[in-house]
């Protein structure tokens with residue numbers, strides 16, 4: 001199996017759409033009149049979840065009509081936010097076929113299919129024309145991709161000159177051994193976390209100027225504390241989180257949260273301009 005096949009298999013659930021619709025229905029949502037906010041908690045797979053997407057979007061200088069490619073779009077939560085809140089035309093691409101199918105289905109149920117589309121494919125061989133996007137985003141995807149030089153070259157290729165690339169990625173902040181399983185990999189074999197220095201260097205090599213860098217650890221730590229407080233009060237983790245994360249969800253979540261709290265990892269946002 002290639003690394004990409006292993007990564008896609010890691011994220012594949014098998015009956016994710018049925019499970020998500022069941023969770024939504026059990027929590028009283030009207031599946032036939034689904035609103036975007038009904039999906040909160042089930043459609044974003046990154047530290048800080050929807051709150052982080054909202055903050056990240058503020059730095060992307062988005063406006064109606066801009067073409068945005070979300071690379072590694074997962075279940076499509078961030079893509080739908082960029083379209084719904086700013087009017088961007090969003091193209092999502094993801095390696096995991098099941099995520100793409102569920103992303104399409106949830107988007108149609110929310111009535112956003114005119115603005116947001118998804119397709120299966122690799123971030124290392126983007127099926128988009130050169131110079132065709134104003135914005136690109138990469139949210140918690142680089143941890144699964146070893147060849148970041150090729151990833152950034154592909155992203156630079158599809159951006160228009162002057163276009164912006166927003167990354168919100170888990171980066172390694174100091175020497176140390178990561179605990180596994182992590183949310184993105186059960187073992188180190190398909191995990192390629194690296195430092196912000198490496199990201200910055202490779203972005204510059206690929207033709208980007210990094211204009212902004214923010215450490216979003218505080219938000220991730222606050223949400224982890226809130227989740228722990230809920231668990232201690234007997235409320236438990238929400239079922240959406242467990243379903244999307246899959247096997248050993250609590251252990252994987254706890255490993256990444258503890259690594260952020262210990263300063264070993266951090267969710268870092270960077271905004272880079274195509275020069």
Ligand SMILES: C[S@@+](CC[C@H](N)C(=O)[O-])C[C@H]1O[C@@H](n2cnc3c(N)ncnc32)[C@H](O)[C@@H]1O
Nearest residue numbers: 044045046072073074094095096122123139144
């Ligand atoms: C942790 S999830 C994040 C999903 C989404 N960006 C979000 O924030 O909700 C990582 C996603 O990256 C995708 N991915 C990993 N490697 C990829 C690659 N080489 N090409 C495209 N997608 C990839 C996975 O299939 C998965 O959907």
